[in-house]
Amino acid sequence: MDIVVLISGRGSNLEAIAQAYSTGKIKGEIKLVISNRKEARGLKTAEKFRIKGEFVDPSIFENREEYDRFLVDRIKKEKPDLVVLAGYMRILSDNFIKTFEGKLINIHPSLTPAFKGLKAQKQAIEYGAKFSGCTVHFVTRDLDAGPVIVQAVVPITLDDTEESLTEKILEYEHRVYPQAIKWISENRVKINGRKVIVEGARYGTLPVNPALEDF
Structure with missing residues (x-):
């Protein structure tokens, strides 16, 4: 790849x-x-x-x-x-x-479709959200709204600031972005409309971020 x-x-x-x-x-x-x-x-x-x-x-x-x-x-x-x-x-x-198209990806510091655009971490805190995170997605003409490849969930605590939440989310960005590229490189990623299927990926439920396999 x-x-x-x-x-x-x-x-x-x-x-x-x-x-x-x-x-x-x-x-x-x-x-x-x-x-x-x-x-x-x-x-x-x-x-x-x-x-x-x-x-x-x-x-x-x-x-x-x-x-x-x-x-x-x-x-x-x-x-x-x-x-x-x-x-x-x-x-x-x-x-x-x-x-x-179809070969262009981005990472955004929120769980899209929530909190698009700039300062997504600040938006999440001001909204009072309990969770945020990051999203790797295919890029489309709609800003921060392309089909989702993988997301990681990060809890927001009462004492979080924009800076502290940014750093917590970054830790997961540094894992999910290489993971998504690896999946694509292995030809495991298929798009069906808005749904992205990753063949063999371990999806599951919180509290663990189960889609992370190698990073």
Whole structure:
């Protein structure tokens, strides 16, 4: 499973994915990491794992569509099996999504369809939710609303802040994202409408997050 990863920030999910590749848990290669921010720490992570990293400056393009067309052409040169969004903070154009439809995944720090968009952890706390978590999903034109591959559940305590909940959720993000990529690489993931079936996955009930097999 050869992938291209898009980032905007610190790249902690990128690091978890890169570690899974480097230890052989996922077979294949991270062909390229692209950032829309020059200062993104994730570019240093790419360098650490000897992955090709590139900053593509949005300011030199006329609009989002032109920027995304450039990205599409650049990504296609790597011939990836999958395009992975790992903290990529730009809304994708319809053309980008259509080009990689079914081969484009994202992770969101809530149990979608709850708390879409920015600051999902803060939204969950302010709403008074008792549980939150993270969701790996296929990307569609609807923001944070694509078919769900895997979710991990995280309890929200009375003393949680946006920062503490973010850190608790991140621990699971770093497990479920590599897990989802591994499943896809093994050709175990099938989409039936909105339902995603993972052949042989161990699903079950709380309190354990039973879908996690290898991470």
